Structure formats: structure tokens, C-alpha cells
Amino acid sequence: MLTGKKIVLGVCGSIAAYKAAVLTRLLIKAGAEVQVVMTPDATQFITPLTLATLSKKPVLVNYFTPDTGEWNNHVEMGLWADLLLIAPISANTLGKLANGLCDNLLSAVYLSAKCPVYFAPAMDLDMWKHQATQNNINKLITYGNMLIPPGSGELASGLHGEGRMAEPEEIITFISRQLTQQLPLAGRKVLVTAGPTYEAIDPVRFISNHSSGKMGFAIADEMIKLGAAVTLISGPTAQKANLQAKVINVTSAAEMLQACEEAFPDSDICIMSAAVADYTPVEPHSQKIKKQDSSLNIELKKTTDILKKLGQQKSARQLLVGFALETHNEEQYAAEKLQQKNLDLIVLNSLNDAGAGFKTDTNKVTLIDRSLHKTSFELKAKTEVARDICRKIIELLPA
Incomplete structure (x- = not known):
């Protein structure tokens, strides 16, 4: 289902950002073309070099390159993508996108996107359960975006509960199933x-x-x-x-x-x-029939x-x-x-x-x-x- 798809993978500041490496590799293996866009905070958890190597494309972080003034066109990226996947998405970015705030390249790409948007939250248990977070998630869902629910388990804080980003394999399966259900022969x-x-x-x-x-x-x-x-x-x-x-x-x-x-x-x-x-x-x-007579019936x-x-x-x-x-x-x-x-x-x-x-x-x-x-x-x-x-x-x- 992902073969030939153009995917913008957004990566936010979270310890779960390390999973973006496996996710990028799986998307490429599935036949997708991947453009990674990171928030500045995400670069503290995983290097752009790692994701650039796996995606075979330069990773984009800022609106422009200060040395050259080269502009990373968020509008073109939003039009280019067949699918925008933000994994992990932090509580901070959830709040920004739910309320239309736009102070980095990833949020600008989101507001420019014409394609389906999937988001996979990653945060601590109490942050996940907070009413403000849940309100932001519900807002994003009402906008037509698709939540990839987090799993339960041991969290970075040492607590145990909901908030772990879905595993990369689970994300691939979730998106593939969603795409399949929209196709004319789904279920046939x-x-x-x-x-x-x-x-x-x-x-x-x-x-x-x-x-x-x-x-x-x-x-x-x-x-x-x-x-x-x-x-x-x-x-x-x-x-x-x-x-x-x-x-x-x-x-x-x-x-x-x-x-x-x-x-x-x-x-x-x-x-x-x-x-x-x-x-x-x-x-x-x-x-084996041996060659003997001049003809064979x-x-x-x-x-x-x-x-x-x-x-x-x-x-x-x-x-x-x-x-x-x-x-x-x-x-x-x-x-x-x-x-x-x-x-x-x-x-x-x-x-x-x-x-x-x-x-x-x-x-x-x-x-x-x-x-x-x-x-x-x-x-x-x-x-x-x-x-x-x-x-x-x-x-x-x-x-």
C-alpha cells in the first residue's frame, strides 16, 4: 500500500525520536519516498545525519539555510506529500497544530498539507492524560487527522502506563490498513x-x-x-x-x-x-522416450x-x-x-x-x-x- 507514496515524516522532540530511524527504514523498504522534517528540539534526540542517511534525502529543520539563504518551501512540501506522518508528536506540537500555531517548519508544512495526516503521540503518562492534551487530540481528529494511539508500558520517567509511541511496525500496519479500507476493492x-x-x-x-x-x-x-x-x-x-x-x-x-x-x-x-x-x-x-523410429505418435x-x-x-x-x-x-x-x-x-x-x-x-x-x-x-x-x-x-x- 505504501509503494510509490510520497511521505513527509515529521519528527518532534521526544525520547521516542530514536524510533524514527526504524520507521524511516521501514517506509523506504515498503517502497515509499520519504522526506524527513524535524523540529529543532528533535535534533537533540537523534541526529539529522542518521535520518538523512536512511531516507537518502537531506533532513529539513529550518525555514531556510542561514549561510545560503536557501528557502525550504513548506507550501511545495505540503502539496508534494501523499501523506504526512508525525511520529513522534510531542504534547507541545499537539498543542501548536490543534490551535494553528506556526513557529517552525514542521507546523508550517502541516498547515499547508493537502494530504491525509497521521500523528503518533509520545509523552509521559500524566501529560497524556491531561485534559489539555486530550482536548488537543480531539481537535486534531475533528480536523480529519488520524490518531495512531500510543501503547502502554514502561515510560522514560519510570512510570508505567499509556504514552509510549506505537512501535514502527505497528505504525506501518495502521497506515496500510487505513489506506486499504479507502480503496475500491477493499474487502474483496x-x-x-x-x-x-x-x-x-x-x-x-x-x-x-x-x-x-x-x-x-x-x-x-x-x-x-x-x-x-x-x-x-x-x-x-x-x-x-x-x-x-x-x-x-x-x-x-x-x-x-x-x-x-x-x-x-x-x-x-x-x-x-x-x-x-x-x-x-x-x-x-x-x-524418457528414446529416439528410435522416424516418427512418434x-x-x-x-x-x-x-x-x-x-x-x-x-x-x-x-x-x-x-x-x-x-x-x-x-x-x-x-x-x-x-x-x-x-x-x-x-x-x-x-x-x-x-x-x-x-x-x-x-x-x-x-x-x-x-x-x-x-x-x-x-x-x-x-x-x-x-x-x-x-x-x-x-x-x-x-x-
Whole structure:
């Protein structure tokens, strides 16, 4: 959820400022771009050099650099940020922000911010419980800011109770959950299939196709960005899955069928982008076939049509998406497949279109829904095609 996010991390004067180092590292590891802004008091607890090293950006403390007169533009920073996180926030800064006081760079960035603001208090037990502190917190919440509650434990004063800043890992989890809940597919379970299947002839040879899995993996990644919980069933491929996806690796069409039947009943959306083999050897050889005769006959049998089987099992709450890769009469065959297999949407691509189909980083698709309404797109990167497909799926979702 934090990948690509631009985050201003505000650090205030508190013994908990040492946790800002771990927090910065975790934000960077999660894929965020971090700009640290410290109050002057915060520099007494942790050095700007530490946070600059971890964030890979100069740490900002003052409105301007006295030697050069270079101005740190708080307005630009407030517009740049996707998210402002103040951790730790002291009782002093809580009071300033709640009452619109602006005597340092961080408070100026706060008043300029157009993005969501999260704040994680850190202070002693009695300061935390004081009515003035609680009033300031409630004010900030009414302004639309989000409190990351402190934990309980041993405090710097020696007292035991509330006031400890939430641990960096807890802060990351809190923000990620909040961001996920705001996404259009939050709470939805999505099943995606990708890649080819290998149908064994013998222990060495197999029947397969040229599918790279790129399209399916791009769709799974986009679904995760939209807040969905994704199960990705993949045939053999070199693609790397998003770490948030539950990945089930399979080899054959039979294994993919079994995995799909187990995952499908619990899915709200199923996107079958895998290129499953239509035929498989009747009797795979247990030993390598030796080269003897000038020809070799292999008896094949049809594999189970996974998409059709899931279409027969589909409930009214589920949305089922199929793919059609055609070489001629493309739209006719795709529309027939849509209706025969009880699909809600079919993604058509043609091998006649340069840059579309297997192994490429691009694709050119036409989307056809149950009403046979067609939407055609130009050649695009598969990541962009995935966005187009996901947008259409969101439009089709039952209320």
C-alpha cells in the first residue's frame, strides 16, 4: 500500500525520536519516498545525519539555510506529500497544530498539507492524560487527522502506563490498513490465474504454449493496489509475484483445475488469464522416450475446461472473467465463449495484432461484457492494460 507514496515524516522532540530511524527504514523498504522534517528540539534526540542517511534525502529543520539563504518551501512540501506522518508528536506540537500555531517548519508544512495526516503521540503518562492534551487530540481528529494511539508500558520517567509511541511496525500496519479500507476493492477476494501449463509426455518433455504469465501477474498486482486480497494460481513462469499475493504454483492443467476449484467458492472476482493446455497425453511415459523410429505418435485427450466448469458453479455474487486469444473471426468467437461459459466479461486479444499476445510487454485488447458491449483499446503496456481491465471489472461489480 505504501509503494510509490510520497511521505513527509515529521519528527518532534521526544525520547521516542530514536524510533524514527526504524520507521524511516521501514517506509523506504515498503517502497515509499520519504522526506524527513524535524523540529529543532528533535535534533537533540537523534541526529539529522542518521535520518538523512536512511531516507537518502537531506533532513529539513529550518525555514531556510542561514549561510545560503536557501528557502525550504513548506507550501511545495505540503502539496508534494501523499501523506504526512508525525511520529513522534510531542504534547507541545499537539498543542501548536490543534490551535494553528506556526513557529517552525514542521507546523508550517502541516498547515499547508493537502494530504491525509497521521500523528503518533509520545509523552509521559500524566501529560497524556491531561485534559489539555486530550482536548488537543480531539481537535486534531475533528480536523480529519488520524490518531495512531500510543501503547502502554514502561515510560522514560519510570512510570508505567499509556504514552509510549506505537512501535514502527505497528505504525506501518495502521497506515496500510487505513489506506486499504479507502480503496475500491477493499474487502474483496480475487482469484487470478496466470501463465501456461506443462502437460508431461515423459519426465523430460512436455506440451505447452508460449504464455509468459506477464498479463496475469500484472492484473494480480493491480488488484492488490486496488485493495483486494489476491490469490494467484500460476503455471510455470519466470514472473515475480507481488509479496502481498497468496501464490499457488501448479504445473499441469489438472493441478490448476484442483487449485481453482478449492479457491473459487470463496472468491468475489475470478480472472482466468492462464493459457491452460487444451490437450494432455493419455498416458505419460514414466521413463524418457528414446529416439528410435522416424516418427512418434502420442495419443492426447482433452483437459477439463476449467473456465466452463467455474461458470457452471458461479453464484450471483461472483464475477467471472475469461480471456480469448484468437487468430480469425475474433469477436464472434469471443462473444460465443462469453455466453457458452457464463462469463461476465471476456478479454479478447488477437495474434494478428503486432505487439499483442504471448511473451510481449504490451497487449491490445477488446473487452466484451454480458450485454455484448465492446470497448477496444490501443496497444499499451500490459500494466496499463491491467488497469483498463480492473476498471471495467469495478464497473460490473454487483452492489
